[in-house]
Structure formats: C-alpha cells, structure tokens
Amino acid sequence: MNSAEKSNRMRPRLLHILSIILICSICGGMTSCRSHKKAKKEDSVYVGETIELKKKKKQKKSKTTGERIAEESLTWIGTPYGYGRSEKGIATDCSGLVTVVYEKVAEIKLPRNSAQQADFCESLDEKEIKPGDLVFFATGKDTKKVSHVGVMIDSEKFVHASASKGVILSEMTTPYYRRTFRKYGRVKK
Numbered sequence: 001m002n003s004a005e006k007s008n009r010m011r012p013r014l015l016h017i018l019s020i021i022l023i024c025s026i027c028g029g030m031t032s033c034r035s036h037k038k039a040k041k042e043d044s045v046y047v048g049e050t051i052e053l054k055k056k057k058k059q060k061k062s063k064t065t066g067e068r069i070a071e072e073s074l075t076w077i078g079t080p081y082g083y084g085r086s087e088k089g090i091a092t093d094c095s096g097l098v099t100v101v102y103e104k105v106a107e108i109k110l111p112r113n114s115a116q117q118a119d120f121c122e123s124l125d126e127k128e129i130k131p132g133d134l135v136f137f138a139t140g141k142d143t144k145k146v147s148h149v150g151v152m153i154d155s156e157k158f159v160h161a162s163a164s165k166g167v168i169l170s171e172m173t174t175p176y177y178r179r180t181f182r183k184y185g186r187v188k189k
Contacts, residue, residue: 057087066132067104068187073151073159079167094149094161098134099153114149119160121185129155135172137180146182 063071075088082091086100095114102108111117118136133152140147150160153169161167170177 003102005106028110064130064132065082065106066130069101069132070151070159072101072105074153074169076101076161076167077159077169079161079165081161085164092161093163097159097161097167098149098151102187105146106187106189110187112182115146117149118146118185120187122188124184124186126155126184130186134185134187135160136176136182136185138182139180143180144182148180152184 086096
C-alpha cells in the first residue's frame with residue numbers, strides 16, 4: 001500500500017476523531033459557562049428575550065479624613081517613646097506621632113511641637129469633638145503651656161505617646177488628663 005492509499009484510508013478516521021473532539025468541546029463549553037451563584041429575581045431586569053443582571057453597587061459609606069486619621073493613629077499603638085522621633089513601630093514622641101499621621105493621611109504639614117500645634121488649630125468645645133481632632137495638655141512645669149498632644153478617637157478616647165509607656169490609648173475621664181487638659185483643637189484645612 002502506497003502512502004496516498006494510506007492517507008485516503010486514514011482521512012475518515014481522522015475526520016471522525018476531529019468531529020468527536022469538536023462536539024465534546026462545544027458541549028463542554030455550554031455546561032462550563034454556568035455560574036455557581038444563582039441570580040435572584042430582584043437582581044434581574046427582563047429586556048425582550050434577554051436578561052440583563054443589574055449591577056449591585058455596594059454603597060460603602062466613605063470615611064471622613066478625621067476617621068482615617070483616628071484609624072491611622074491607632075496603628076501606632078505599641079510604638080516605644082522616643083523624644084524628637086517620629087517613626088512608627090520604632091520610636092516617637094507625641095507631636096511626632098501627630099505630625100506624621102496628619103501628613104500621611106491628610107497631606108497636611110503641622111508644626112513639629114505640641115504648643116505650636118495647639119496654636120495652629122481652631123479651638124473646640126467638648127461637644128464638637130470628632131475623630132481625628134486633637135487634644136492638648138500642659139504636663140510640664142508650666143501649667144499653662146501646652147506640652148502634650150493626642151489624637152481623639154471618639155469623644156472619650158485618644159491616642160498619644162506617653163513618655164513612660166509609648167503610644168497608648170487613654171481616656172479623657174482619667175483624673176490626670178482632666179487636671180492637665182488645656183483644649184481640644186481641629187486642624188484648619
């Protein structure tokens with residue numbers, strides 16, 4: 001048998017195999033397109049003979065800049081105290097914490113020390129406090145001069161860098177903070 005005869009004899013077999021492969025791929029393709037998630041009736045809109053699924057947009061309430069500042073300051077908890085430092089996880093002082101958080105989240109460059117930060121802010125009443133606002137204290141020898149700052153998380157709690165404990169979460173109801181409190185402040189935008 002010459003090569004032409006062999007080729008003619010193999011053709012029907014080859015066509016038969018190719019047609020089986022084609023049919024299997026078409027059938028397999030039809031079943032593999034199914035979604036495992038079942039569409040709910042309220043997700044669908046009927047248009048003529050086709051169904052278009054409505055896009056469900058999850059409406060996430062976007063966070064305010066103040067909320068993002070409060071959240072970022074919470075991530076600093078546990079950072080050791082370091083005078084004149086401002087490195088998350090390594091060492092920071094109170095004004096360094098505030099400076100870096102505001103610059104990172106709000107792209108606002110604040111003065112480097114707490115007294116200047118207090119002057120930079122607009123004063124607030126206690127009932128006006130929002131997350132991300134600042135709280136100032138006079139913890140030094142001069143009981144009138146601001147020497148400490150923290151970031152308000154809510155109306156009672158604030159994050160700050162304690163010289164003895166590093167970055168911690170404290171409450172305004174603590175007698176020491178009530179006694180040394182000087183003002184609440186909001187950074188002017």
